[in-house]
Amino acid sequence: DEIKNTLASLGDDYFKERAQDVDFVGTRVLRNLLGHATEIVDAAGGPCIIIADVLSPTDTTHMVDAPVMGFATEVGTRTSHTAIMAQALGIPAVVGVESLAERVSTGDTVIVDGLLGVIVIRPDAATIAEYRERAARHAESEKSLLAMRDEPARTLDNVDLTLLANIEFPAEAAMALDYGAMGVGLYRTEFLYLDRKTPPSEEEQYRIYRTVVEAMSPRPIIVRTFDLGADKLAPGQENLHEANPALGLRAVRLGLKNRGMFKAQLRALLRAAKVGPLKIMVPMISGVGELRQVKALLEEARKELGSEAAERVPLGCMIELPSAVFVADMLAREVDFFSIGTNDLIQYAMAIDRGNDHVAYLYTPFHPGVLRAIYTVLQAAEAAGIDVAMCGNMAAEALLVPVLLGMGLRTFSMAPTSIPAAKAMIRKISVSESVSLAQEVLNIPTATEVEDRVRRHLLGKLGPDFNG
Ligand code: PEP
Numbered sequence: 523d524e525i526k527n528t529l530a531s532l533g534d535d536y537f538k539e540r541a542q543d544v545d546f547v548g549t550r551v552l553r554n555l556l557g558h559a560t561e562i563v564d565a566a567g568g569p570c571i572i573i574a575d576v577l578s579p580t581d582t583t584h585m586v587d588a589p590v591m592g593f594a595t596e597v598g599t600r601t602s603h604t605a606i607m608a609q610a611l612g613i614p615a616v617v618g619v620e621s622l623a624e625r626v627s628t629g630d631t632v633i634v635d636g637l638l639g640v641i642v643i644r645p646d647a648a649t650i651a652e653y654r655e656r657a658a659r660h661a662e663s664e665k666s667l668l669a670m671r672d673e674p675a676r677t678l679d680n681v682d683l684t685l686l687a688n689i690e691f692p693a694e695a696a697m698a699l700d701y702g703a704m705g706v707g708l709y710r711t712e713f714l715y716l717d718r719k720t721p722p723s724e725e726e727q728y729r730i731y732r733t734v735v736e737a738m739s740p741r742p743i744i745v746r747t748f749d750l751g752a753d754k755l756a757p758g759q760e761n762l763h764e765a766n767p768a769l770g771l772r773a774v775r776l777g778l779k780n781r782g783m784f785k786a787q788l789r790a791l792l793r794a795a796k797v798g799p800l801k802i803m804v805p806m807i808s809g810v811g812e813l814r815q816v817k818a819l820l821e822e823a824r825k826e827l828g829s830e831a832a833e834r835v836p837l838g839c840m841i842e843l844p845s846a847v848f849v850a851d852m853l854a855r856e857v858d859f860f861s862i863g864t865n866d867l868i869q870y871a872m873a874i875d876r877g878n879d880h881v882a883y884l885y886t887p888f889h890p891g892v893l894r895a896i897y898t899v900l901q902a903a904e905a906a907g908i909d910v911a912m913c914g915n916m917a918a919e920a921l922l923v924p925v926l927l928g929m930g931l932r933t934f935s936m937a938p939t940s941i942p943a944a945k946a947m948i949r950k951i952s953v954s955e956s957v958s959l960a961q962e963v964l965n966i967p968t969a970t971e972v973e974d975r976v977r978r979h980l981l982g983k984l985g986p987d988f989n990g
């Protein structure tokens with residue numbers, strides 16, 4: 523840190539950049555000394571809880587099939603990809619805990635309460651007993667929610683909604699079905715590219731996408747082209763040194779720069795679409811120009827493949843940049859569907875790094891600016907007659923279901939484990955009442971007041987049943 527600070531204080535751009543290099547190398551050396559998640563799991567030799575300053579999404583992929591009972595980190599927020607992965611893997615996790623590492627030692631007993639976001643270090647016997655009982659109660663309520671798997675997501679006034687699953691790994695397709703998903707609304711394919719030296723080949727990808735199409739058939743799957751960059755680095759991208767990676771070479775921008783890698787994925791998708799209803803979705807689209815470049819590349823891939831490609835593959839884009847919201851009416855004329863990525867939309871609309879716990883208090887889906895942005899997109903989609911879904915974490919925010927419904931949203935995509943609770947909520951509310959609530963909320967000036975208003979609405983509707 524001392525060398526880094528000295529270099530940074532010299533006031534020369536060259537040395538400032540070298541300060542970042544020192545920081546990067548230092549972090550690397552430290553990480554190697556501390557060991558990656560897999561090595562930590564191996565060292566523990568059995569079921570364990572991982573406590574770390576930071577875990578990347580790649581580290582988290584090492585926890586698949588590992589006996590990790592939970593993890594906690596100093597860095598991160600609920601919408602950081604590491605937290606999203608924890609939910610996908612069903613691992614209790616708490617992120618963004620200040621000075622955690624210095625308060626816990628190897629061998630300590632730790633409780634990770636992922637529901638409340640609480641860590642209990644060296645709990646006494648009574649606390650352990652209380653938590654065992656809570657865990658059992660939670661498992662019971664999960665079971666009763668699962669019993670609703672085959673019930674429709676129907677409102678009190680008989681409007682049927684579509685609940686889709688967000689998945690990160692092919693194996694999650696089975697889990698999506700278990701939790702009652704009607705399809706996959708977001709398959710985050712970038713996880714196929716992490717932690718390896720070269721990108722997956724077209725053939726390898728084709729086989730994987732095919733497995734997911736077959737597992738979900740006849741339900742549709744929406745495959746998102748790789749959203750690499752920022753916190754999920756592509757093979758070879760580690761040396762890029764971007765000062766603001768979230769505003770950098772990410773997602774579709776990276777694809778249009780590395781056209782070979784992007785086309786290999788598009789070819790694999792066009793081929794897999796022959797097997798069943800697969801749709802292609804492009805992340806981080808900023809406007810029509812960029813979208814047209816993707817369409818041209820897709821056309822090129824289709825021509826090369828000839829009869830190996832499916833004839834008509836719906837193409838959609840994510841709406842997660844403010845610029846895309848502003849031109850949603852024009853984008854809607856170019857695609858078959860939209861999916862609103864609120865995790866990034868909130869980050870970019872409000873200038874809050876979604877993984878930065880120092881400003882996480884400002885990161886809220888209740889902000890009137892966020893709600894109005896979403897309303898703009900829903901109206902643009904409706905006017906153009908295209909499908910629109912929401913696949914960011916906001917789609918699973920129980921308090922906002924009536925507001926989203928009232929603004930016109932009918933398709934929600936979320937982690938499989940969130941589906942039963944969303945369905946239970948939908949079955950207790952009506953569209954007609956939600957419309958007036960949404961119109962009222964769109965004119966409330968602060969996030970706190972919006973949240974209070976929707977909480978009061980739901981308490982009034984659901985009474986003691988409502989515990990959100
Ligand atoms: C989003 O940004 O809301 C989204 C669904 O994509 P990701 O979380 O993978 O960035």
Ligand code: MG
Nearest residue numbers: 842863865866
């Ligand atoms: Mg996103």
